[in-house]
Amino acid sequence: MLEVKDLSMRFGGLLAVDQVSLDVKEHEIVAIIGPNGAGKTTVFNCMSGFYKPTGGKIVFEGQEIQGKPDYKISRLGLVRTFQHVRLFSKMTVVENLLVAQHRHLNTNLLSGILNTPNYREKERKSLDRAAYWLDRVGLTDMANREAGNLAYGQQRRLEIARCMVTEPKLLMLDEPAAGLNPAETKELNQLIISLKEDYNVSVVLIEHDMSLVMDISDRINVINQGRPLASGTPDEIRRNDDVIKAYLGEA
Numbered sequence: 001m002l003e004v005k006d007l008s009m010r011f012g013g014l015l016a017v018d019q020v021s022l023d024v025k026e027h028e029i030v031a032i033i034g035p036n037g038a039g040k041t042t043v044f045n046c047m048s049g050f051y052k053p054t055g056g057k058i059v060f061e062g063q064e065i066q067g068k069p070d071y072k073i074s075r076l077g078l079v080r081t082f083q084h085v086r087l088f089s090k091m092t093v094v095e096n097l098l099v100a101q102h103r104h105l106n107t108n109l110l111s112g113i114l115n116t117p118n119y120r121e122k123e124r125k126s127l128d129r130a131a132y133w134l135d136r137v138g139l140t141d142m143a144n145r146e147a148g149n150l151a152y153g154q155q156r157r158l159e160i161a162r163c164m165v166t167e168p169k170l171l172m173l174d175e176p177a178a179g180l181n182p183a184e185t186k187e188l189n190q191l192i193i194s195l196k197e198d199y200n201v202s203v204v205l206i207e208h209d210m211s212l213v214m215d216i217s218d219r220i221n222v223i224n225q226g227r228p229l230a231s232g233t234p235d236e237i238r239r240n241d242d243v244i245k246a247y248l249g250e251a
């Protein structure tokens with residue numbers, strides 16, 4: 001479904017990502033891990049169209065997407081969350097979910113002004129999807145609150161809902177467990193597994209919480225100082241000497 005081949009990203013004199021390759025198959029949860037500054041977010045930024053990579057290819061469902069703008073990539077079904085929550089904090093929770101769908105579907109402004117039946121039908125479906133995902137992430141009671149007033153863990157769940165209302169094929173989560181308490185992390189664990197099992201969404205995640213990564217990932221890619229260090233199943237990664245060294249070096 002997604003293949004990243006020899007991806008490189010240079011910022012001036014710094015080669016932040018150096019020939020990283022990875023792939024994600026349908027119905028898979030794939031993690032990208034590595035010490036701080038390893039280049040994980042830069043890989044994500046290239047995959048989601050925030051950066052134009054200086055080398056390599058990114059192929060999503062047979063189409064090369066490197067260098068395409070982010071909105072085009074998300075319309076193909078590759079959608080992401082951010083390390084730092086990026087909601088519209090002054091809008092309500094449900095408005096955040098409706099706006100996400102408008103931006104995604106590129107709704108025709110004129111049909112909105114004319115309020116055509118087709119437009120009303122789309123609006124109704126958007127609202128249904130918003131209600132469904134609010135329920136699914138346990139935020140129905142919060143629907144009319146300002147998003148900025150939600151607790152941090154709730155904002156992170158809303159971010160995932162905001163991606164899911166656009167019905168992605170591949171969801172990219174940037175440190176989804178950061179700042180969550182253990183109970184919230186456990187819920188997140190179950191939610192991510194359910195996205196794969198019940199909604200057939202593949203997931204790529206960057207995460208520092210190793211127990212979450214080891215628990216939910218089908219495969220793990222380790223990056224160190226911009227370069228690929230290892231890839232394999234959680235068991236293989238746990239036993240890999242290079243990985244152990246890289247992490248001990250950090251500690």
Ligand SMILES: Nc1ncnc2c1ncn2[C@@H]1O[C@H](COP(=O)(O)OP(=O)(O)OP(=O)(O)O)[C@@H](O)[C@H]1O
Nearest residue numbers: 011014016017034035036037038039040041042043
């Ligand atoms: N826009 C940019 N301009 C210049 N340097 C950048 C830019 N973005 C990232 N870098 C550098 O690239 C390197 C990799 O950063 P990146 O954020 O991808 O690492 P990371 O593995 O995601 O780290 P963390 O786990 O701390 O989030 C770092 O040295 C960083 O300073």
